[in-house]
Amino acid sequence: MLRTTSLALLSALSLVLSACGGEGGDSGGGGNGNGGAGNSTASTAAGISTTAATTTGTGLDPSCADPVDHTGDGTFYDADGSGNCSFDPTGDLMVGAMNHTEYADSAVCGACVHIVGPSGEVTVKIVDQCPECKVGDIDLSPEAFSLFADKSLGRVTIHWKYVPCDVAGPIVYHFKEGSNQWWTAVQIRSSRYAIAKLEFKKDGQYVAVNRLDYNYFVADSGMGPGPYSFRVTDVKGQVVEDTGIPFIEAGDAAGAAQLPVCAP
Secondary structure (H helix, E strand, O other): OOOOOOHHHHHHHHHHOOOOOOOOOOOOOOOOOOOOOOEEEEEOOOOOEEEEEEEOOOOOOOOOOOOOOEEEEEEEOOOOOOOOOOOOOOOOOOEEEEEHHHHHHHOOOOOEEEEEEOOEEEEEEEEEEEOOOOOOOEEEOHHHHOOOOOHHHOOEEEEEEEEOOOOOOOOEEEEOOOOOOOOEEEEEEOOOOOEEEEEEEEOOEEEEOEEOOOOOEEEOOOOOOOOEEEEEEEOOOOEEEEEEEOOOOOOEEEOOOOOOOOOO
């Protein structure tokens, strides 16, 4: 059964998420299928002008840094960038699968973690979950694993922290295949931090959209035909607001801004 992500899990993600098994991890495979000051202006994928305001939320950790040094097992699997987070396969194989507990019904999707192993380190993006891995474990692509340990070891102890993703350009709104004005599913891509909340404006008020465990925010009654006004909040409490976002079924519409690097 598809489950929505609770606000409690989302709050915990920004503070204490600790992140699956080597050749031995059983990561998930394909997706489930069924602040700051100032304004900026950019163009969406469809050429429609958007305006975005970025603000920093209140109540943040003053350092905006992951306060926990997470420890677990690092392993590897046949990753291609796709998986339970419903991202597309990618040529960038610096990716990993989070253990089931800290996958948190997809709350961790899109987050980046910096991993230190026995003989090196690497930064990867979380794109999948490892259902059988214990808390703290991350299952990785062979390419990522080999940057901090010899693959012949299969399983090694790792230490890791959440870090900002190295992204270029604005956040991207991806509309799921099958979406329409009566049932609308949106995924946030190319974000600097994991996303905690998506809202769309209806009758002048922002309405929160439920997030399902395959990493789409789904409005079961639809969002209308568009264009849309969206408000996106990351796990650091930072906010981007976009207007004029067009509906593109099974396609991408770029926002006008990126979530800022959270700094002291």
